[in-house]
Amino acid sequence: xxxxxxxxxxxxxALGGCATExxxxxxLARVAKDWSLSIRASQVIxxxxxxxxxxxxxxxxxxxxxxxxxxxxxxxxxxxxENLLTRLPVTGYAELYRGWPRVGDGEAAPPRQWQFPNPDxxxxxxxxxxxxxxxTYKFSVSRSSGLSVAIPVQSxxxxxxxxxxxxxNGTITLKDAYTYAVPAxxxxxxxxxxxxxxxxxxxxxxxxxxxxDGKSTTKAFYLRxxxxxxxxxxVDVSLFSNRGFGASGSAGVPQPVQLLNIANASDAANQxxxxxxxxxxASSPVGAGNAAAAGSVGEAxxxxxxxxxxxxxxxxxxxxxxVETFHRPLVIGYLASDYAILKGGRLATPVPTLNTLxxxxxxxxxxxAYQGCDANCLQIRGWLKAPGTKAKLEDWLQxxxxxxxxxxxxxxxxxxxxxxxxxxxxEGSN
Amino acid sequence: MALQxxxxxxxxxxxxxxxxxxxxxxxxxxxxxxxxxxxxAADGVDRFTVTPYVEDPTTGG
Numbered sequence: 001x002x003x004x005x006x007x008x009x010x011x012x013x014a015l016g017g018c019a020t021e022x023x024x025x026x027x028l029a030r031v032a033k034d035w036s037l038s039i040r041a042s043q044v045i046x047x048x049x050x051x052x053x054x055x056x057x058x059x060x061x062x063x064x065x066x067x068x069x070x071x072x073x074x075x076x077x078x079x080x081x082e083n084l085l086t087r088l089p090v091t092g093y094a095e096l097y098r099g100w101p102r103v104g105d106g107e108a109a110p111p112r113q114w115q116f117p118n119p120d121x122x123x124x125x126x127x128x129x130x131x132x133x134x135x136t137y138k139f140s141v142s143r144s145s146g147l148s149v150a151i152p153v154q155s156x157x158x159x160x161x162x163x164x165x166x167x168x169n170g171t172i173t174l175k176d177a178y179t180y181a182v183p184a185x186x187x188x189x190x191x192x193x194x195x196x197x198x199x200x201x202x203x204x205x206x207x208x209x210x211x212x213d214g215k216s217t218t219k220a221f222y223l224r225x226x227x228x229x230x231x232x233x234x235v236d237v238s239l240f241s242n243r244g245f246g247a248s249g250s251a252g253v254p255q256p257v258q259l260l261n262i263a264n265a266s267d268a269a270n271q272x273x274x275x276x277x278x279x280x281x282a283s284s285p286v287g288a289g290n291a292a293a294a295g296s297v298g299e300a301x302x303x304x305x306x307x308x309x310x311x312x313x314x315x316x317x318x319x320x321x322x323v324e325t326f327h328r329p330l331v332i333g334y335l336a337s338d339y340a341i342l343k344g345g346r347l348a349t350p351v352p353t354l355n356t357l358x359x360x361x362x363x364x365x366x367x368x369a370y371q372g373c374d375a376n377c378l379q380i381r382g383w384l385k386a387p388g389t390k391a392k393l394e395d396w397l398q399x400x401x402x403x404x405x406x407x408x409x410x411x412x413x414x415x416x417x418x419x420x421x422x423x424x425x426x427e428g429s430n
Numbered sequence: 431m432a433l434q435x436x437x438x439x440x441x442x443x444x445x446x447x448x449x450x451x452x453x454x455x456x457x458x459x460x461x462x463x464x465x466x467x468x469x470x471a472a473d474g475v476d477r478f479t480v481t482p483y484v485e486d487p488t489t490g491g
Contacts, residue, residue: 349440367438367479373446381449390456397433405436407453407482411446412437 042134044230044333045353047081054081054229054331055111056182057088059191061205062222062338073357085223088194092186101128103180110180111231115328124328129178132230137172141239159320165241173236178329181228184337188350191225191339195347202345207413223339224353231329236313238321275312342369343413368412376418377410383426396425435459438481441468447478454482 036046047054061083064072072080093110097103102113110129117125159168195202205221314321337350349367373381383389390406397403400417409417436454447465454460462483470476 349438367440367481370439370442370446370450373449381453384456394433403433405433405454406456407436407439407450408434410453411439411442411450 039134039333042333043354045335045357046333047331050232050326050330050332052115052328052330054226054334055087056180056226056228057090057187057190058226059085059088059194060224060226061085062224063205082224086194088187088190088225090182090186090190092183093180096181096183097130100130103128114178126176126178126231126233126329129231129329130180132177132179134174134177134230134232137174138169139172140169141167159237159239159322163239163241163318163320167242168239169242170237170239174232174234174332175236176233176329177332178231178233179228181335184227184350187225187227187337191223192347195223195339195345199345202341202347204345205341206343206345207341209416221341223341223347224336225339225350226334226336228335229331230333232332233326233329235324235326236321237324239319241318272312272315280309280311340366343371368408370411371413371415373411374415374418376415376422379422379426380410380418389425392425393421396421433457435484436482438479440479441471441477442480444476444478447480450480454480457482459484 036048039046060081063082090109091105093108094104102108103110107113111126114126114129115124117123159170202223207220210219309327310322310324312320313323336353338353339350340348342348346369348369351366380393384393384406393406393409397406397409404412404414404417408414409421436457439450442450451463451465454463460482464479464481464483466479466481468477468479
């Protein structure tokens with residue numbers, strides 16, 4: 001009985017985030033990356049941490065250069081969502097989901113009618129949302145990793161404590177997954193309209209000259225517009241202890257809790273019930289400690305606990321399985337389009353974010369707006385007609401940061417570079 | 431390190447489309463170029479999007 005109370009105490013500590021071990025940022029990053037890589041393997045850009053508040057039409061200002069984004073994406077496995085600029089009033093759901101029950105534009109636009117089926121509803125109803133499925137995700141976790149901090153589902157640290165194990169292997173199955181989208185063509189129209197109304201704001205993010213590693217380059221900014229999101233309501237977590245049999249038998253060391261002792265079925269059932277009651281209290285939206293306060297008239301509702309409700313589903317001396325259910329489905333990933341912000345705050349043509357990040361071939365590279373052929377452009381065109389000048393210009397461009405093409409140089413947004421070409425190559429050779 | 435492939439250019443006026451195509455074809459990797467009419471601007475000038483491809487856009491090869 002003492003052992004059981006001890007185990008329960010450890011569970012509650014884990015839920016409260018009171019891990020006493022020193023957290024290891026490397027381990028935390030590793031867990032975040034493992035999670036994100038599994039989502040990414042499904043050709044979805046992971047959201048980390050999980051959130052309900054991302055939806056198609058959300059516009060983020062990305063101030064990280066593409067090269068740096070790729071590096072972050074590869075290193076961390078996910079991209080932090082930077083500044084949320086606006087939520088576009090997108091339409092097109094009715095057309096895209098023609099015949100789909102309860103999906104339309106305006107008030108019927110997803111996900112509100114699934115999150116809040118009617119004004120008085122306390123329970124969400126995603127039964128009519130388009131379904132999605134994800135493969136099972138395998139991971140390794142150790143107690144020294146800081147437990148409850150980085151893992152998107154709280155079942156993992158709880159399970160690790162129940163197993164009384166320093167490390168474990170596990171699987172996460174994403175169940176009750178949903179997806180919905182708005183046509184990229186509609187978000188394109190909406191972002192263009194928004195950008196025209198906010199061109200003064202966007203102008204401050206036009207490409208700026210910068211120096212990197214001694215080379216002059218251009219710092220570009222982007223708008224990232226979400227087109228599709230993926231949500232998950234239920235997560236099954238199974239953990240298998242790495243502890244060897246008999247490894248914890250020394251005197252004075254707490255013994256593993258025998259949660260499922262088939263020889264005594266009633267004891268096992270009681271232990272399951274006791275643990276699930278404590279898990280329910282610790283993860284309920286209104287914790288036991290503030291339930292009374294929440295009930296007071298005129299007071300703000302108590303804060304909702306992070307994560308969902310956790311229920312122990314199965315346990316042996318070396319493994320535990322949990323079912324974790326979020327109160328409402330959370331967004332775990334998205335698909336989006338990137339729009340480069342050009343000179344004057346205009347937007348370039350969209351490029352799928354995933355293509356940018358994973359280096360997938362894009363039919364054409366990022367489009368630029370024709371800037372006209374100025375005096376330097378005309379001079380370069382004339383000079384290029386002479387033999388040997390093309391190779392000379394290519395060598396010069398390669399020596400510059402970015403190594404842009406000749407056609408981009410001539411009529412793209414590169415007035416400074418054209419000026420330098422004229423000075424250093426054309427006039428310098430006379 | 432090779433230069434980046436030419437970028438597609440939008441809003442290219444009719445009278446400079448040929449020059450832009452010329453400049454794109456200076457890159458030997460460019461094998462196809464699409465010229466798509468955008469609109470006639472308020473000043474009466476026809477504008478085009480000029481898109482270079484290093485792979486056959488119809489077959490991907």
